[in-house]
Amino acid sequence: MSAAPAAPRPGSADPAEFDLLLTPPTARTGWRVAPARVVALCAVELQKLRHDRSELYTRAVQPALWLLVFGETFTRIKAIPTHGIPYIDYLAPGIIAQSAMFIAIFYGIMIIWERDAGILTKLLVTPTPRAALITGKAFAAGVKALIQAVVVIVIAAVLGVALTWNPLRLLGVAVAVVLGSAFFSCLSMTIAGIVLTRDRLMGIGQAITMPLFFASNALYPVALMPGWLQAISRVNPLTYQVDALRGLLLGTPSHLPLDYAVLAVAAALGIVAASSLLPRLAR
Template identity: 55%
Template structure:
């Protein structure tokens, strides 16, 4: 009888432990699903703003046009820049797409947050049950959607200029994925800066301070090999370098990736996760 009692108790404890583990697992998946759902809601709210004022996309489209038509045409005549056998305009096209994504995401992410604070909208987000990380990530994903227009502009102009583009479905999906990741990274980075700066004037100055070093300390318009050693080190820790490298590998018909598309994607995902965590922690400061 005692053995039966002990066995029954042990079975009861086993069943209780299994039920507890199933409950924890179910709660974890529910929390992840809720986080994704709230992130998509924030993304929808941000994308909805584009329908009311699409002029910003038209203005931003001017920048890659000027770079490809003027800068690209001039530097095509210079033979001293090693491009691994690619025509310089082909080499530059991926870099200009990444640059356009950088500029749009930097100025759309942080500046929109400052406007929301001035209008009192940020305080409403702060008192809502939405996780701060979901708010920040949703804004980053929305910035990626905003940057898709830059893909159309750069592709159209590059094709018109004779750049050998890869129009396969897999390559196009790869380009969209990298653009979304890069835009989200730099948008959240600008949100972090906006949380610290807190004023439109200060952020405008910081925006220029962020974009130009990130752009020129990358492989967007020249290879890393011709940089001085200290700038090569900066380039290797610059996320834009890996975005350009991935785009150059999948966007161009004869393009190659130095680090590999998978490695570039992993780097951008890790940067995105890290910045989302930091941005979520700092977001509450926007209401102070």
């Protein structure tokens, strides 16, 4: 019989263990760590919903009023040409985009609060890339907006809006909502890096939300706008988000490749702009 292997003597250690103690493993940096940090920061942001879910309920009031009051009234009046689609059906994708934008456009207030509480400074001294920090917050805003979009879709379905339930189209809706919200949250954080205070950011946010909303195709076709407003609408990312949502949910003619390209580029530029101003905000 072969002899059993000798048990290691007390106090002895494998040479490989000594190597590990003397030379610690190389930490992941750069692009290798960025995706994990983005997911982690996004999860931290979403944990806040577990402690205060009232925000979801209160934010559902305004979209419901738009659909119930504005949508039902203009459906009866038939003042806005919608190519044979009931106006409340035409309006529903616009209200989804509007409610998502309203959640994201004030996201800069949260990062200013984190600056005042000292949280932002602690995050900036970690190995987390600034772009990953901003991206995590941007996509957390997108997931919050996606929850709001589900609420609006349910309200619209109860009101009889003829929406699609095709899983692939709904997945496309989710992507459009997240990309659009990521851009508007980055726009808010960029403004926060410029104005540096919550009061100024609140004033600017309130000043730009309604112009962005009315200078889009959320309430009426772009063809009905005067020429100068059409030019603004064509550079407004909300227009492309509404176009994608309307095409996916209602099956109306749309330009999905262009819509997604504009939303993706806008979100990427927003991340770059907000990341570059983050150190200024933390001073």
